[in-house]
Amino acid sequence: MAVYFEGSDHLRLRKESALPQRIDDDIRVTYLVRAAAADIAERAEALMLEQTVELPRAVAARDPWVAAHLLGRVDQIAAATAGTYRVTIAQPLATAAGDPAQLLNVLFGNSSLQPDVVLADVDLPGAAFDWLPGPRAGIAGLRELAGVTGRPLLATALKPMGLRPAQLASLCATFARAGSDLVKDDHGLADHPFCPFEARVEACLGAVEEAARDTGRRALYVPNLIGTPERMRRQMEFAREAGVRAVVVSPMLTGLPFLHELASLADGLPIVAHPAFGGVLRALEPALFGKLFRWFGSDAVIFPHAGGRFSYGPDTCAALAAELRSAHPRVRPAFPVPAGGIRVERVAALLEFYGPDCILLIGGSLYDAGDALFDRTRDLVEQVTRTAAAEPVQ
Template identity: 40%
Template sequence: MAAEAERFTVTYRILAESASAAMRRAHDVALEQTVEIPGDIVPEGFIADEIVGQVGRAVMARRGVFDVTISYSPDSAGTELVQLLNVMFGNSSIQQGIKVVGVDPGPVIAERFAGPRFGIAGVRQRAGRPEGGLISPVIKPQGSTSDQLAEIAWRCVAGGADIIKDDHGLADQPMSPFEERTEKVAAAVARANAEFGTSALHFANITGRPDQLVERAFFAKTAGSGGVLLMPGLLGFEIVHQLACDPAFDLPIMTHPSFTGPFVLSPDTGFTHAMMYGVLQRLAGSDISVFPNVGGRFGFSAEECLSIAEACRDPHGHGRPMLPSPGGGMSVERAADMVRMYGDDVVYLLGGSLLRAGDKIGEAVTAMRRAVDAARAERETA
C-alpha cells in the first residue's frame, strides 16, 4: 500500500455554486479518473482505500469557483506517462467546468519520470551560450527546397544564431523530404560552425507514423542535428518521454504547441497555460517549450506568458528547469521589452519577420543578438 506521502496530487478548479457542491463534484472526479464506476459499488479494501482518488478540501478561488485537490496512488498510473496523464485528466477533460491548475508528483512519480535530460544548463552547454538569451531563427516557409532551407540556416548561424529550428510545418513533403532536408540543413549548420567557431544546434522537426518517430529522431542525430522538435499535441507526450529517457539518443528536445490551443483557451476547462506549456512539458522530458508570445498573433496575455516561463524555470518544479521559448511578435524594436519581461534563461524564437531581410537574414539575426545583449547589459547596470 502506498503511504499518503507517496501519492501524487492534482488540483482542479471546479465551477460550483458552493463549497459543498464543489466537493460533491470532486468526489465524482475522483471516481471518474480511477475506477469509473458508481461509488456504492466500489470494492472495499485496496481499491476503495488506495486506488480511488482521495479528495482534499475545497478552497474558494473566486465566487462560484473552487480549487479542490485530489490525491492518487502511484499504482493507478504505473510506469506509463500516458496512464499518468489519463489519471490526471482523462474522462474529466470531456466535462465542462473542470480545469487542471496544479500537480504535485510526489516522490514516487518524480522518481519514475525524471523530466528534462538537459534542461537550461545542458542546452546552454551544447549551444555554447553560457549566459544571456538564446536566439533561435525558424527556417521556413513550407514549399522551399532543402537547398534553400540549408542556405537560410547557414546565414542564420553566420549571424550569431544559437539554435536553428525547423518550422513545425516542415514534414516529409516532396518539396523537401525529411531525410534530404535534415542532412542538408545539419551539414550547413556544421559548416557554419566550423567557419565561425560557433556551436549552433539544428533542431530537426520529427513527424510521421508512430513506428517512424524514433527511427527519424535517430536519423536526425546521425545526420548531425543537435536536437529535435516534437509536437506532443499531435504525436503524444509519450514520444517526448521515450526519447528523453533513452541514453543512446542524448539530444535536447524542443516541444511545439501546435494542436494544444483547445486545452488552454477556455477559462473553465482544460489546463492553465502554465500547466500545459510548463509543467506537462517538463514532466514529459522536454528541454525547451515553445509557446505563443504576448503581442503576437495568438492572443496570449503577458500574465499567461510569464506564468509559462515561471513554470518552465521553477527550481522547485519537476526535474531540471527548462527553457521557455516565446515565439511571435519578436523584433529588434521589442528586444528590450522582452529581456525585461523574460530575463536571461529564454530562447527567443524568430519567425517570419526574419525572412523580410532576404539575403541579409544573417544581418537581421546579428541585429537581434546585439539588441538582446544590449538590453541585458542595460538591465544589469540599472
C-alpha cells in the same frame, strides 16, 4: 485570495474518506470546477471517482483493498472566481501504474470531456520521478551544446513550408553566419516529398558546418521530427547519426507518452517542444506546458508570448516560464522559449521580461527584411548578446 471552504459537506467527505495517510505519496491535482456552492462537495467527490474507479464510492469500496489503496480523496475546496472552485484531489500514485499515459488518464482523461472542469495544477510525489526523469539536458545541457552562458539564446526558424532543402540550407547559413545560436525547422516542416527529412537535415547541417569554419562558432541546427512514432524514431536515429544535437517535437500532435519515450531513449537527443495541437482552453498553460511538458522530457518549451498573434497574457507567460525553470530535486529545469509573432522591435522588452534563462525564438518577423535578412538577424544577435550577463534565474 483563496477563501477556504469549511462547509459541512466538505468536512463530512474528508471524514468519510479516512484512509491511511498517504499525503507524501499522492498525486495532487487541482481543477477549476464550475458549480453552485450547494453542489461543489458532491461534484468534487464525483470528479475524484471519475478519474480512477469510475464507480460510486460505495460500489468501488466493496473491495477493501481498493478502498485502502486506490480511492483518492478530495483534499481541498476553495472558492475561486464567482461560481468556480479550486478543487484539489489527492489520488494515490499507484493509480498511475508507473506510466506516463496512465498518469495523463488519471489527471485529465474523462474529466477533460466535462465542460465544467479545467485542469489547473498538478503536483507529483518524489517517487513519480523514478519513472518520469524529465529533460535529458535541460537549461545547463542546452547551454553547453550551444556554448552560451550568462545570456539568453537566440533561435531563428526555417520557413516557409514549401522551400526545398537547398533553399532552407541557404537560409540556415544566413542565420548561422549572422550568429543565431539555434536555427530550428518550422514545426510544419515534415517529411514532404519536395523536402525530404534526410535531405533537409544533411543540407542544413552542411550549411551550419560551413558557416562554422568561417565564423569559428557553430550554430545548433534543430530539425523538426513529425509523424507516427515509428517514423519519428527513424528520423531521430538518422538525425543523431548525421550529427544533429537537438530536435523539435510537437508532443500534443504526436502524443505526450511518446515524448517521454523519446526523452528516455538511451541514445536520444534533447528536445525542444512545440505546443501545436495543445488547444489549451480547458487546461491552464502553466500546468500543461510548464509542468507536464517538462516532466515528460522537454528540454525547452516553445509557447506564444503575450501580445503576439496568440492570446496568452503576461501573467500566464511568467507563470509558465517560472514552472519550467523552477528548482526541483529530481528534474532538470527547462528553457522557456517565448515565440509566436514577436516583432524585432519588442525584443528588448522581452529580454527584460524573461531574464537571461530563456531562448528567444524569432520566426516570421525576420523574414520581413527580405534581402536584408542577414543584417536584420545580425542586429538581433547584437541585441541579445549585449544583454548584461546575469545570474541564471532558477
